[in-house]
Amino acid sequence: MTSSGKHVLITFGRSFLSLNLARLLAAGGHRVTTVDSIPVAITRVSNAVTGFHKVPPPKFAPQEYCRELARIVRAESVDMVIPIHEETDILSMMQGLFPAECQLFLSDFELENRLHNKFEFQAMLDERGVPTLKYAQFASRAEIAGLDFDGPFAVKQVYSRGSQKVHKVYPGDPMDWLEFDDDNPWLAQQWLHGDRYCTYSVVRDGKIFAHATYPVGYAIGGSSCLSFTNVHHQGIFDWVTDFLADTSFTGQVGFDFIDHPDDGLYTIECNPRATSGIMMFRPHNRVDQAFFGTNDELITPDDDVERMIKIGMALYGWRADARQGRTMKQYFHDMRTFDDVIGVPGDRKPGVLLPAAYAGILRSCVKYRVGLAEGFMHDHEWDGHTI
Incomplete structure:
Protein backbone atom coordinates (compact mmCIF):
# COMPACT_ATOMS: atom_id res chain seq x y z
CA MET A 1 0.00 0.00 0.00
CA THR A 2 1.30 3.41 -0.90
CA SER A 3 1.65 6.16 1.68
CA SER A 4 -1.32 7.97 0.12
CA GLY A 5 -3.51 4.87 0.33
CA LYS A 6 -6.79 5.05 2.24
CA HIS A 7 -8.62 2.49 4.35
CA VAL A 8 -11.93 1.72 2.62
CA LEU A 9 -14.79 -0.39 3.99
CA ILE A 10 -17.03 -2.03 1.36
CA THR A 11 -20.41 -3.50 2.30
CA PHE A 12 -22.24 -6.57 0.93
CA GLY A 13 -19.10 -8.69 0.80
CA ARG A 14 -20.81 -11.62 -0.93
CA SER A 15 -21.35 -9.57 -4.09
CA PHE A 16 -19.33 -9.84 -7.30
CA LEU A 17 -19.55 -6.06 -7.47
CA SER A 18 -17.87 -5.77 -4.05
CA LEU A 19 -15.18 -8.23 -5.13
CA ASN A 20 -14.34 -6.29 -8.28
CA LEU A 21 -14.38 -2.94 -6.48
CA ALA A 22 -12.07 -4.34 -3.80
CA ARG A 23 -9.62 -5.45 -6.47
CA LEU A 24 -9.70 -2.04 -8.15
CA LEU A 25 -9.13 -0.20 -4.87
CA ALA A 26 -6.33 -2.53 -3.78
CA ALA A 27 -4.63 -2.10 -7.15
CA GLY A 28 -4.66 1.64 -6.47
CA GLY A 29 -2.79 1.17 -3.20
CA HIS A 30 -5.72 1.23 -0.77
CA ARG A 31 -6.44 -1.05 2.17
CA VAL A 32 -9.83 -2.79 1.85
CA THR A 33 -12.11 -4.24 4.53
CA THR A 34 -15.42 -5.89 3.65
CA VAL A 35 -18.49 -6.76 5.73
CA ASP A 36 -21.52 -8.98 5.25
CA SER A 37 -24.29 -10.61 7.25
CA ILE A 38 -23.24 -14.09 6.08
CA PRO A 39 -19.94 -15.63 7.19
CA VAL A 40 -18.98 -17.18 3.84
CA ALA A 41 -18.58 -14.17 1.53
CA ILE A 42 -16.32 -14.46 -1.51
CA THR A 43 -14.50 -11.21 -0.76
CA ARG A 44 -13.32 -12.71 2.53
CA VAL A 45 -10.66 -14.80 0.77
CA SER A 46 -9.68 -12.31 -1.93
CA ASN A 47 -6.06 -11.19 -1.99
CA ALA A 48 -7.41 -7.64 -2.36
CA VAL A 49 -9.10 -7.72 1.07
CA THR A 50 -7.17 -7.36 4.32
CA GLY A 51 -10.08 -7.71 6.75
CA PHE A 52 -13.63 -9.07 6.96
CA HIS A 53 -16.38 -8.67 9.56
CA LYS A 54 -19.69 -10.47 9.94
CA VAL A 55 -22.37 -7.90 10.77
CA PRO A 56 -26.15 -7.91 11.41
CA PRO A 57 -28.45 -8.06 8.35
CA PRO A 58 -29.33 -4.48 7.38
CA LYS A 59 -32.88 -5.32 6.30
CA PHE A 60 -33.87 -7.07 9.53
CA ALA A 61 -31.63 -5.28 12.05
CA PRO A 62 -30.91 -1.89 10.45
CA GLN A 63 -29.97 0.05 13.58
CA GLU A 64 -27.68 -2.71 14.84
CA TYR A 65 -26.12 -2.93 11.38
CA CYS A 66 -25.31 0.78 11.25
CA ARG A 67 -23.99 0.87 14.80
CA GLU A 68 -21.69 -2.07 14.11
CA LEU A 69 -20.32 -0.46 10.96
CA ALA A 70 -19.72 2.76 12.87
CA ARG A 71 -17.88 0.79 15.57
CA ILE A 72 -15.64 -0.85 12.94
CA VAL A 73 -14.97 2.53 11.33
CA ARG A 74 -13.78 3.97 14.66
CA ALA A 75 -11.83 0.92 15.77
CA GLU A 76 -9.97 0.52 12.47
CA SER A 77 -9.66 4.17 11.36
CA VAL A 78 -11.66 3.69 8.16
CA ASP A 79 -11.46 6.67 5.79
CA MET A 80 -14.41 5.86 3.53
CA VAL A 81 -17.44 3.53 3.55
CA ILE A 82 -18.67 2.49 0.10
CA PRO A 83 -22.08 0.81 0.24
CA ILE A 84 -22.97 -1.54 -2.58
CA HIS A 85 -26.63 -2.54 -2.44
CA GLU A 86 -29.77 -1.10 -0.83
CA GLU A 87 -28.10 -0.82 2.57
CA THR A 88 -27.18 2.53 0.99
CA ASP A 89 -30.64 3.83 1.90
CA ILE A 90 -30.36 2.57 5.47
CA LEU A 91 -26.91 4.07 5.98
CA SER A 92 -28.09 7.39 4.54
CA MET A 93 -30.68 7.59 7.35
CA MET A 94 -28.06 7.11 10.05
CA GLN A 95 -25.04 9.09 8.85
CA GLY A 96 -24.86 10.81 12.24
CA LEU A 97 -23.57 7.59 13.83
CA PHE A 98 -20.31 7.84 11.88
CA PRO A 99 -17.29 10.00 12.76
CA ALA A 100 -16.90 13.16 10.69
CA GLU A 101 -13.46 12.11 9.45
CA CYS A 102 -14.96 9.07 7.65
CA GLN A 103 -16.84 9.77 4.43
CA LEU A 104 -19.91 7.72 3.57
CA PHE A 105 -19.90 7.60 -0.21
CA LEU A 106 -23.59 8.39 -0.66
CA SER A 107 -26.07 11.26 -0.66
CA ASP A 108 -28.63 12.38 1.91
CA PHE A 109 -31.62 10.13 2.49
CA GLU A 110 -34.15 12.37 0.74
CA LEU A 111 -32.24 12.23 -2.54
CA GLU A 112 -31.30 8.55 -2.23
CA ASN A 113 -34.92 7.66 -1.58
CA ARG A 114 -36.36 9.70 -4.46
CA LEU A 115 -33.93 8.07 -6.88
CA HIS A 116 -34.58 4.58 -5.49
CA ASN A 117 -38.38 4.92 -5.51
CA LYS A 118 -39.41 4.20 -9.11
CA PHE A 119 -42.45 6.49 -9.00
CA GLU A 120 -40.59 9.36 -7.31
CA PHE A 121 -37.79 9.10 -9.87
CA GLN A 122 -40.25 9.53 -12.74
CA ALA A 123 -41.76 12.49 -10.85
CA MET A 124 -38.27 14.01 -10.59
CA LEU A 125 -37.94 13.78 -14.36
CA ASP A 126 -41.33 15.43 -14.83
CA GLU A 127 -40.32 18.26 -12.51
CA ARG A 128 -37.26 18.89 -14.68
CA GLY A 129 -39.14 18.73 -17.97
CA VAL A 130 -37.42 15.48 -18.99
CA PRO A 131 -39.59 13.31 -21.29
CA THR A 132 -40.87 10.16 -19.58
CA LEU A 133 -42.85 7.14 -20.57
CA LYS A 134 -46.43 7.24 -19.34
CA TYR A 135 -46.61 6.12 -15.72
CA ALA A 136 -48.98 5.92 -12.76
CA GLN A 137 -48.82 4.76 -9.17
CA PHE A 138 -51.55 2.68 -7.54
CA ALA A 139 -51.82 1.34 -3.99
CA SER A 140 -55.07 -0.62 -3.91
CA ARG A 141 -57.18 -2.94 -6.04
CA ALA A 142 -59.79 -0.21 -6.44
CA GLU A 143 -57.25 2.04 -8.19
CA ILE A 144 -56.52 -0.51 -10.93
CA ALA A 145 -59.64 0.53 -12.84
CA GLY A 146 -58.27 4.07 -13.06
CA LEU A 147 -55.16 3.04 -15.00
CA ASP A 148 -55.34 4.53 -18.49
CA PHE A 149 -52.98 2.80 -20.91
CA ASP A 150 -53.59 2.23 -24.61
CA GLY A 151 -51.11 -0.61 -24.92
CA PRO A 152 -49.04 -2.99 -22.80
CA PHE A 153 -47.40 -1.67 -19.65
CA ALA A 154 -45.02 -2.90 -16.98
CA VAL A 155 -46.19 -3.37 -13.40
CA LYS A 156 -43.61 -3.39 -10.61
CA GLN A 157 -43.41 -2.19 -7.04
CA VAL A 158 -41.85 1.22 -6.52
CA TYR A 159 -39.20 -0.44 -4.35
CA SER A 160 -38.04 -3.45 -6.34
CA ARG A 161 -35.05 -4.83 -8.22
CA GLY A 162 -34.79 -5.08 -12.01
CA SER A 163 -34.82 -8.87 -12.23
CA GLN A 164 -37.65 -9.39 -9.75
CA LYS A 165 -41.39 -9.29 -10.22
CA VAL A 166 -41.72 -7.13 -13.32
CA HIS A 167 -44.99 -8.06 -15.02
CA LYS A 168 -46.08 -7.23 -18.57
CA VAL A 169 -49.77 -6.33 -18.46
CA TYR A 170 -52.35 -5.43 -21.10
CA PRO A 171 -55.27 -3.01 -20.72
CA GLY A 172 -58.23 -4.81 -19.18
CA ASP A 173 -56.19 -7.53 -17.47
CA PRO A 174 -57.75 -8.11 -14.00
CA MET A 175 -54.41 -8.25 -12.13
CA ASP A 176 -56.14 -10.15 -9.31
CA TRP A 177 -52.81 -11.76 -8.43
CA LEU A 178 -51.39 -8.49 -7.05
CA GLU A 179 -50.66 -8.19 -3.33
CA PHE A 180 -50.52 -4.76 -1.73
CA ASP A 181 -48.08 -3.29 0.80
CA ASP A 182 -48.88 0.11 2.34
CA ASP A 183 -45.18 1.08 2.26
CA ASN A 184 -44.50 -0.24 -1.23
CA PRO A 185 -47.18 0.60 -3.83
CA TRP A 186 -47.12 -0.43 -7.48
CA LEU A 187 -45.96 1.49 -10.54
CA ALA A 188 -47.54 1.07 -13.96
CA GLN A 189 -45.22 2.20 -16.74
CA GLN A 190 -45.65 2.21 -20.51
CA TRP A 191 -43.96 -0.78 -22.18
CA LEU A 192 -41.63 0.34 -24.96
CA HIS A 193 -39.42 -1.76 -27.21
CA GLY A 194 -36.04 -0.53 -28.37
CA VAL A 344 -9.03 -13.83 -12.28
CA PRO A 345 -5.29 -14.50 -12.50
CA GLY A 346 -3.63 -13.84 -9.17
CA ASP A 347 -6.88 -14.01 -7.19
CA ARG A 348 -8.46 -17.43 -7.73
CA LYS A 349 -9.65 -18.16 -4.18
CA PRO A 350 -13.02 -16.34 -4.50
CA GLY A 351 -13.88 -18.64 -7.41
CA VAL A 352 -12.89 -21.70 -5.39
CA LEU A 353 -15.10 -20.51 -2.52
CA LEU A 354 -18.19 -20.11 -4.73
CA PRO A 355 -19.80 -23.53 -3.95
CA ALA A 356 -19.57 -22.89 -0.19
CA ALA A 357 -20.79 -19.33 -0.63
CA TYR A 358 -23.79 -20.43 -2.65
CA ALA A 359 -24.60 -23.12 -0.10
CA GLY A 360 -24.95 -20.36 2.48
CA ILE A 361 -27.12 -18.31 0.15
CA LEU A 362 -29.33 -21.33 -0.52
CA ARG A 363 -29.89 -21.64 3.23
CA SER A 364 -31.07 -18.02 3.17
CA CYS A 365 -33.43 -18.85 0.29
CA VAL A 366 -35.01 -21.60 2.38
CA LYS A 367 -35.17 -19.39 5.47
CA TYR A 368 -36.85 -16.48 3.66
CA ARG A 369 -38.79 -18.64 1.18
CA VAL A 370 -37.48 -16.89 -1.91
CA GLY A 371 -35.72 -17.97 -5.10
CA LEU A 372 -31.98 -17.94 -5.66
CA ALA A 373 -31.86 -14.58 -7.47
CA GLU A 374 -33.87 -12.95 -4.66
CA GLY A 375 -32.13 -14.85 -1.86
CA PHE A 376 -28.74 -13.54 -2.97
CA MET A 377 -29.67 -10.02 -1.84
CA HIS A 378 -32.82 -10.43 0.27
CA ASP A 379 -31.36 -9.38 3.62
CA HIS A 380 -29.75 -6.27 2.06
CA GLU A 381 -32.91 -4.88 0.45
CA TRP A 382 -34.92 -1.87 1.60
CA ASP A 383 -38.54 -1.56 0.52
CA GLY A 384 -39.55 1.75 2.01
CA HIS A 385 -40.49 0.41 5.43
CA THR A 386 -40.06 2.76 8.37
CA ILE A 387 -36.99 2.14 10.54
Whole structure:
Protein backbone atom coordinates (compact mmCIF):
# COMPACT_ATOMS: atom_id res chain seq x y z
CA MET A 1 0.00 0.00 0.00
CA THR A 2 1.30 3.41 -0.90
CA SER A 3 1.65 6.16 1.68
CA SER A 4 -1.32 7.97 0.12
CA GLY A 5 -3.51 4.87 0.33
CA LYS A 6 -6.79 5.05 2.24
CA HIS A 7 -8.62 2.49 4.35
CA VAL A 8 -11.93 1.72 2.62
CA LEU A 9 -14.79 -0.39 3.99
CA ILE A 10 -17.03 -2.03 1.36
CA THR A 11 -20.41 -3.50 2.30
CA PHE A 12 -22.24 -6.57 0.93
CA GLY A 13 -19.10 -8.69 0.80
CA ARG A 14 -20.81 -11.62 -0.93
CA SER A 15 -21.35 -9.57 -4.09
CA PHE A 16 -19.33 -9.84 -7.30
CA LEU A 17 -19.55 -6.06 -7.47
CA SER A 18 -17.87 -5.77 -4.05
CA LEU A 19 -15.18 -8.23 -5.13
CA ASN A 20 -14.34 -6.29 -8.28
CA LEU A 21 -14.38 -2.94 -6.48
CA ALA A 22 -12.07 -4.34 -3.80
CA ARG A 23 -9.62 -5.45 -6.47
CA LEU A 24 -9.70 -2.04 -8.15
CA LEU A 25 -9.13 -0.20 -4.87
CA ALA A 26 -6.33 -2.53 -3.78
CA ALA A 27 -4.63 -2.10 -7.15
CA GLY A 28 -4.66 1.64 -6.47
CA GLY A 29 -2.79 1.17 -3.20
CA HIS A 30 -5.72 1.23 -0.77
CA ARG A 31 -6.44 -1.05 2.17
CA VAL A 32 -9.83 -2.79 1.85
CA THR A 33 -12.11 -4.24 4.53
CA THR A 34 -15.42 -5.89 3.65
CA VAL A 35 -18.49 -6.76 5.73
CA ASP A 36 -21.52 -8.98 5.25
CA SER A 37 -24.29 -10.61 7.25
CA ILE A 38 -23.24 -14.09 6.08
CA PRO A 39 -19.94 -15.63 7.19
CA VAL A 40 -18.98 -17.18 3.84
CA ALA A 41 -18.58 -14.17 1.53
CA ILE A 42 -16.32 -14.46 -1.51
CA THR A 43 -14.50 -11.21 -0.76
CA ARG A 44 -13.32 -12.71 2.53
CA VAL A 45 -10.66 -14.80 0.77
CA SER A 46 -9.68 -12.31 -1.93
CA ASN A 47 -6.06 -11.19 -1.99
CA ALA A 48 -7.41 -7.64 -2.36
CA VAL A 49 -9.10 -7.72 1.07
CA THR A 50 -7.17 -7.36 4.32
CA GLY A 51 -10.08 -7.71 6.75
CA PHE A 52 -13.63 -9.07 6.96
CA HIS A 53 -16.38 -8.67 9.56
CA LYS A 54 -19.69 -10.47 9.94
CA VAL A 55 -22.37 -7.90 10.77
CA PRO A 56 -26.15 -7.91 11.41
CA PRO A 57 -28.45 -8.06 8.35
CA PRO A 58 -29.33 -4.48 7.38
CA LYS A 59 -32.88 -5.32 6.30
CA PHE A 60 -33.87 -7.07 9.53
CA ALA A 61 -31.63 -5.28 12.05
CA PRO A 62 -30.91 -1.89 10.45
CA GLN A 63 -29.97 0.05 13.58
CA GLU A 64 -27.68 -2.71 14.84
CA TYR A 65 -26.12 -2.93 11.38
CA CYS A 66 -25.31 0.78 11.25
CA ARG A 67 -23.99 0.87 14.80
CA GLU A 68 -21.69 -2.07 14.11
CA LEU A 69 -20.32 -0.46 10.96
CA ALA A 70 -19.72 2.76 12.87
CA ARG A 71 -17.88 0.79 15.57
CA ILE A 72 -15.64 -0.85 12.94
CA VAL A 73 -14.97 2.53 11.33
CA ARG A 74 -13.78 3.97 14.66
CA ALA A 75 -11.83 0.92 15.77
CA GLU A 76 -9.97 0.52 12.47
CA SER A 77 -9.66 4.17 11.36
CA VAL A 78 -11.66 3.69 8.16
CA ASP A 79 -11.46 6.67 5.79
CA MET A 80 -14.41 5.86 3.53
CA VAL A 81 -17.44 3.53 3.55
CA ILE A 82 -18.67 2.49 0.10
CA PRO A 83 -22.08 0.81 0.24
CA ILE A 84 -22.97 -1.54 -2.58
CA HIS A 85 -26.63 -2.54 -2.44
CA GLU A 86 -29.77 -1.10 -0.83
CA GLU A 87 -28.10 -0.82 2.57
CA THR A 88 -27.18 2.53 0.99
CA ASP A 89 -30.64 3.83 1.90
CA ILE A 90 -30.36 2.57 5.47
CA LEU A 91 -26.91 4.07 5.98
CA SER A 92 -28.09 7.39 4.54
CA MET A 93 -30.68 7.59 7.35
CA MET A 94 -28.06 7.11 10.05
CA GLN A 95 -25.04 9.09 8.85
CA GLY A 96 -24.86 10.81 12.24
CA LEU A 97 -23.57 7.59 13.83
CA PHE A 98 -20.31 7.84 11.88
CA PRO A 99 -17.29 10.00 12.76
CA ALA A 100 -16.90 13.16 10.69
CA GLU A 101 -13.46 12.11 9.45
CA CYS A 102 -14.96 9.07 7.65
CA GLN A 103 -16.84 9.77 4.43
CA LEU A 104 -19.91 7.72 3.57
CA PHE A 105 -19.90 7.60 -0.21
CA LEU A 106 -23.59 8.39 -0.66
CA SER A 107 -26.07 11.26 -0.66
CA ASP A 108 -28.63 12.38 1.91
CA PHE A 109 -31.62 10.13 2.49
CA GLU A 110 -34.15 12.37 0.74
CA LEU A 111 -32.24 12.23 -2.54
CA GLU A 112 -31.30 8.55 -2.23
CA ASN A 113 -34.92 7.66 -1.58
CA ARG A 114 -36.36 9.70 -4.46
CA LEU A 115 -33.93 8.07 -6.88
CA HIS A 116 -34.58 4.58 -5.49
CA ASN A 117 -38.38 4.92 -5.51
CA LYS A 118 -39.41 4.20 -9.11
CA PHE A 119 -42.45 6.49 -9.00
CA GLU A 120 -40.59 9.36 -7.31
CA PHE A 121 -37.79 9.10 -9.87
CA GLN A 122 -40.25 9.53 -12.74
CA ALA A 123 -41.76 12.49 -10.85
CA MET A 124 -38.27 14.01 -10.59
CA LEU A 125 -37.94 13.78 -14.36
CA ASP A 126 -41.33 15.43 -14.83
CA GLU A 127 -40.32 18.26 -12.51
CA ARG A 128 -37.26 18.89 -14.68
CA GLY A 129 -39.14 18.73 -17.97
CA VAL A 130 -37.42 15.48 -18.99
CA PRO A 131 -39.59 13.31 -21.29
CA THR A 132 -40.87 10.16 -19.58
CA LEU A 133 -42.85 7.14 -20.57
CA LYS A 134 -46.43 7.24 -19.34
CA TYR A 135 -46.61 6.12 -15.72
CA ALA A 136 -48.98 5.92 -12.76
CA GLN A 137 -48.82 4.76 -9.17
CA PHE A 138 -51.55 2.68 -7.54
CA ALA A 139 -51.82 1.34 -3.99
CA SER A 140 -55.07 -0.62 -3.91
CA ARG A 141 -57.18 -2.94 -6.04
CA ALA A 142 -59.79 -0.21 -6.44
CA GLU A 143 -57.25 2.04 -8.19
CA ILE A 144 -56.52 -0.51 -10.93
CA ALA A 145 -59.64 0.53 -12.84
CA GLY A 146 -58.27 4.07 -13.06
CA LEU A 147 -55.16 3.04 -15.00
CA ASP A 148 -55.34 4.53 -18.49
CA PHE A 149 -52.98 2.80 -20.91
CA ASP A 150 -53.59 2.23 -24.61
CA GLY A 151 -51.11 -0.61 -24.92
CA PRO A 152 -49.04 -2.99 -22.80
CA PHE A 153 -47.40 -1.67 -19.65
CA ALA A 154 -45.02 -2.90 -16.98
CA VAL A 155 -46.19 -3.37 -13.40
CA LYS A 156 -43.61 -3.39 -10.61
CA GLN A 157 -43.41 -2.19 -7.04
CA VAL A 158 -41.85 1.22 -6.52
CA TYR A 159 -39.20 -0.44 -4.35
CA SER A 160 -38.04 -3.45 -6.34
CA ARG A 161 -35.05 -4.83 -8.22
CA GLY A 162 -34.79 -5.08 -12.01
CA SER A 163 -34.82 -8.87 -12.23
CA GLN A 164 -37.65 -9.39 -9.75
CA LYS A 165 -41.39 -9.29 -10.22
CA VAL A 166 -41.72 -7.13 -13.32
CA HIS A 167 -44.99 -8.06 -15.02
CA LYS A 168 -46.08 -7.23 -18.57
CA VAL A 169 -49.77 -6.33 -18.46
CA TYR A 170 -52.35 -5.43 -21.10
CA PRO A 171 -55.27 -3.01 -20.72
CA GLY A 172 -58.23 -4.81 -19.18
CA ASP A 173 -56.19 -7.53 -17.47
CA PRO A 174 -57.75 -8.11 -14.00
CA MET A 175 -54.41 -8.25 -12.13
CA ASP A 176 -56.14 -10.15 -9.31
CA TRP A 177 -52.81 -11.76 -8.43
CA LEU A 178 -51.39 -8.49 -7.05
CA GLU A 179 -50.66 -8.19 -3.33
CA PHE A 180 -50.52 -4.76 -1.73
CA ASP A 181 -48.08 -3.29 0.80
CA ASP A 182 -48.88 0.11 2.34
CA ASP A 183 -45.18 1.08 2.26
CA ASN A 184 -44.50 -0.24 -1.23
CA PRO A 185 -47.18 0.60 -3.83
CA TRP A 186 -47.12 -0.43 -7.48
CA LEU A 187 -45.96 1.49 -10.54
CA ALA A 188 -47.54 1.07 -13.96
CA GLN A 189 -45.22 2.20 -16.74
CA GLN A 190 -45.65 2.21 -20.51
CA TRP A 191 -43.96 -0.78 -22.18
CA LEU A 192 -41.63 0.34 -24.96
CA HIS A 193 -39.42 -1.76 -27.21
CA GLY A 194 -36.04 -0.53 -28.37
CA ASP A 195 -32.32 -0.86 -27.77
CA ARG A 196 -31.67 -1.21 -24.05
CA TYR A 197 -28.66 0.16 -22.19
CA CYS A 198 -27.46 0.41 -18.61
CA THR A 199 -25.01 2.86 -17.10
CA TYR A 200 -22.71 3.06 -14.10
CA SER A 201 -21.20 6.27 -12.77
CA VAL A 202 -19.02 7.35 -9.85
CA VAL A 203 -20.13 10.85 -8.89
CA ARG A 204 -19.12 13.55 -6.42
CA ASP A 205 -21.30 16.64 -5.92
CA GLY A 206 -23.00 16.10 -9.27
CA LYS A 207 -19.77 15.69 -11.27
CA ILE A 208 -19.05 12.36 -12.97
CA PHE A 209 -15.52 11.05 -12.36
CA ALA A 210 -15.98 7.58 -13.91
CA HIS A 211 -18.64 6.29 -16.29
CA ALA A 212 -19.57 3.17 -18.25
CA THR A 213 -22.43 2.45 -20.65
CA TYR A 214 -23.21 -1.12 -21.67
CA PRO A 215 -25.98 -2.73 -23.74
CA VAL A 216 -28.26 -5.34 -22.20
CA GLY A 217 -26.75 -8.59 -23.49
CA TYR A 218 -27.23 -11.86 -21.65
CA ALA A 219 -29.55 -11.07 -18.75
CA ILE A 220 -31.55 -12.94 -16.12
CA GLY A 221 -35.16 -12.73 -17.20
CA GLY A 222 -34.00 -10.37 -19.92
CA SER A 223 -33.29 -7.58 -17.42
CA SER A 224 -30.47 -8.32 -14.95
CA CYS A 225 -27.22 -8.28 -16.93
CA LEU A 226 -24.78 -11.18 -16.95
CA SER A 227 -22.41 -9.95 -19.69
CA PHE A 228 -20.74 -6.59 -20.18
CA THR A 229 -19.26 -4.84 -23.20
CA ASN A 230 -18.36 -1.18 -23.38
CA VAL A 231 -20.20 1.16 -25.77
CA HIS A 232 -20.08 4.91 -26.38
CA HIS A 233 -23.50 6.55 -26.49
CA GLN A 234 -23.17 10.32 -26.40
CA GLY A 235 -26.89 10.88 -25.92
CA ILE A 236 -26.95 8.74 -22.80
CA PHE A 237 -23.80 10.29 -21.38
CA ASP A 238 -25.14 13.81 -21.93
CA TRP A 239 -28.44 12.85 -20.28
CA VAL A 240 -26.70 11.38 -17.23
CA THR A 241 -24.31 14.34 -16.97
CA ASP A 242 -27.09 16.93 -17.04
CA PHE A 243 -29.36 15.09 -14.62
CA LEU A 244 -26.70 14.39 -12.01
CA ALA A 245 -25.35 17.94 -12.15
CA ASP A 246 -28.85 19.20 -11.39
CA THR A 247 -29.17 16.95 -8.31
CA SER A 248 -25.63 17.40 -6.87
CA PHE A 249 -25.63 13.66 -6.24
CA THR A 250 -22.68 11.91 -4.55
CA GLY A 251 -22.27 8.15 -4.79
CA GLN A 252 -22.49 5.32 -7.27
CA VAL A 253 -25.46 5.35 -9.61
CA GLY A 254 -26.84 3.53 -12.61
CA PHE A 255 -29.70 4.24 -15.03
CA ASP A 256 -31.65 1.93 -17.35
CA PHE A 257 -32.44 3.34 -20.78
CA ILE A 258 -34.49 2.42 -23.83
CA ASP A 259 -33.47 4.02 -27.13
CA HIS A 260 -36.40 3.80 -29.54
CA PRO A 261 -35.60 4.46 -33.22
CA ASP A 262 -38.61 6.80 -33.60
CA ASP A 263 -39.55 7.96 -30.11
CA GLY A 264 -36.02 8.62 -28.83
CA LEU A 265 -34.32 8.02 -25.48
CA TYR A 266 -36.21 7.24 -22.27
CA THR A 267 -34.96 6.46 -18.79
CA ILE A 268 -36.82 3.55 -17.20
CA GLU A 269 -35.42 3.69 -13.68
CA CYS A 270 -32.51 4.70 -11.49
CA ASN A 271 -30.37 2.60 -9.15
CA PRO A 272 -28.60 4.96 -6.70
CA ARG A 273 -25.98 2.41 -5.71
CA ALA A 274 -23.35 0.19 -7.30
CA THR A 275 -24.37 -1.58 -10.49
CA SER A 276 -22.74 -4.24 -12.63
CA GLY A 277 -20.89 -1.61 -14.63
CA ILE A 278 -18.17 -1.53 -11.96
CA MET A 279 -17.10 -4.95 -13.25
CA MET A 280 -16.10 -3.46 -16.62
CA PHE A 281 -13.13 -1.55 -15.20
CA ARG A 282 -9.62 -3.00 -15.05
CA PRO A 283 -6.90 -2.12 -12.50
CA HIS A 284 -4.98 0.12 -14.92
CA ASN A 285 -8.10 2.28 -15.41
CA ARG A 286 -7.50 3.55 -11.85
CA VAL A 287 -11.19 3.89 -11.06
CA ASP A 288 -10.18 4.17 -7.40
CA GLN A 289 -9.27 7.80 -8.15
CA ALA A 290 -12.89 8.54 -9.02
CA PHE A 291 -14.09 7.71 -5.50
CA PHE A 292 -11.73 10.31 -4.07
CA GLY A 293 -12.25 12.79 -6.91
CA THR A 294 -8.55 13.02 -7.77
CA ASN A 295 -8.68 12.39 -11.54
CA ASP A 296 -8.86 15.32 -13.95
CA GLU A 297 -10.14 13.37 -16.96
CA LEU A 298 -13.17 11.08 -17.07
CA ILE A 299 -12.33 7.42 -16.40
CA THR A 300 -14.01 4.91 -18.74
CA PRO A 301 -13.54 1.18 -19.39
CA ASP A 302 -11.34 -0.08 -22.21
CA ASP A 303 -13.09 -0.39 -25.58
CA ASP A 304 -12.22 -4.09 -25.84
CA VAL A 305 -13.63 -5.17 -22.48
CA GLU A 306 -15.76 -8.34 -22.66
CA ARG A 307 -16.64 -9.75 -19.25
CA MET A 308 -19.36 -11.93 -17.80
CA ILE A 309 -20.51 -13.50 -14.55
CA LYS A 310 -19.83 -17.08 -15.60
CA ILE A 311 -21.57 -18.71 -12.62
CA GLY A 312 -24.65 -16.67 -13.51
CA MET A 313 -24.26 -17.62 -17.17
CA ALA A 314 -24.14 -21.30 -16.20
CA LEU A 315 -27.26 -20.98 -14.04
CA TYR A 316 -29.34 -18.62 -16.21
CA GLY A 317 -27.54 -17.50 -19.37
CA TRP A 318 -28.45 -20.54 -21.46
CA ARG A 319 -32.20 -19.87 -21.10
CA ALA A 320 -34.03 -18.38 -24.08
CA ASP A 321 -35.13 -15.25 -22.22
CA ALA A 322 -31.52 -14.64 -21.12
CA ARG A 323 -29.99 -15.29 -24.56
CA GLN A 324 -32.45 -12.87 -26.23
CA GLY A 325 -32.19 -14.32 -29.73
CA ARG A 326 -28.65 -15.68 -29.48
CA THR A 327 -28.15 -19.30 -30.45
CA MET A 328 -26.77 -21.91 -28.10
CA LYS A 329 -23.70 -22.04 -30.35
CA GLN A 330 -23.16 -18.33 -29.69
CA TYR A 331 -23.73 -18.91 -25.98
CA PHE A 332 -20.98 -21.54 -25.77
CA HIS A 333 -18.64 -19.38 -27.85
CA ASP A 334 -19.14 -16.40 -25.55
CA MET A 335 -18.70 -18.57 -22.45
CA ARG A 336 -15.26 -19.55 -23.81
CA THR A 337 -14.08 -16.14 -24.96
CA PHE A 338 -15.41 -13.63 -22.39
CA ASP A 339 -13.40 -13.01 -19.23
CA ASP A 340 -14.89 -14.12 -15.92
CA VAL A 341 -15.40 -11.42 -13.29
CA ILE A 342 -14.85 -13.81 -10.38
CA GLY A 343 -11.88 -16.05 -11.08
CA VAL A 344 -9.03 -13.83 -12.28
CA PRO A 345 -5.29 -14.50 -12.50
CA GLY A 346 -3.63 -13.84 -9.17
CA ASP A 347 -6.88 -14.01 -7.19
CA ARG A 348 -8.46 -17.43 -7.73
CA LYS A 349 -9.65 -18.16 -4.18
CA PRO A 350 -13.02 -16.34 -4.50
CA GLY A 351 -13.88 -18.64 -7.41
CA VAL A 352 -12.89 -21.70 -5.39
CA LEU A 353 -15.10 -20.51 -2.52
CA LEU A 354 -18.19 -20.11 -4.73
CA PRO A 355 -19.80 -23.53 -3.95
CA ALA A 356 -19.57 -22.89 -0.19
CA ALA A 357 -20.79 -19.33 -0.63
CA TYR A 358 -23.79 -20.43 -2.65
CA ALA A 359 -24.60 -23.12 -0.10
CA GLY A 360 -24.95 -20.36 2.48
CA ILE A 361 -27.12 -18.31 0.15
CA LEU A 362 -29.33 -21.33 -0.52
CA ARG A 363 -29.89 -21.64 3.23
CA SER A 364 -31.07 -18.02 3.17
CA CYS A 365 -33.43 -18.85 0.29
CA VAL A 366 -35.01 -21.60 2.38
CA LYS A 367 -35.17 -19.39 5.47
CA TYR A 368 -36.85 -16.48 3.66
CA ARG A 369 -38.79 -18.64 1.18
CA VAL A 370 -37.48 -16.89 -1.91
CA GLY A 371 -35.72 -17.97 -5.10
CA LEU A 372 -31.98 -17.94 -5.66
CA ALA A 373 -31.86 -14.58 -7.47
CA GLU A 374 -33.87 -12.95 -4.66
CA GLY A 375 -32.13 -14.85 -1.86
CA PHE A 376 -28.74 -13.54 -2.97
CA MET A 377 -29.67 -10.02 -1.84
CA HIS A 378 -32.82 -10.43 0.27
CA ASP A 379 -31.36 -9.38 3.62
CA HIS A 380 -29.75 -6.27 2.06
CA GLU A 381 -32.91 -4.88 0.45
CA TRP A 382 -34.92 -1.87 1.60
CA ASP A 383 -38.54 -1.56 0.52
CA GLY A 384 -39.55 1.75 2.01
CA HIS A 385 -40.49 0.41 5.43
CA THR A 386 -40.06 2.76 8.37
CA ILE A 387 -36.99 2.14 10.54
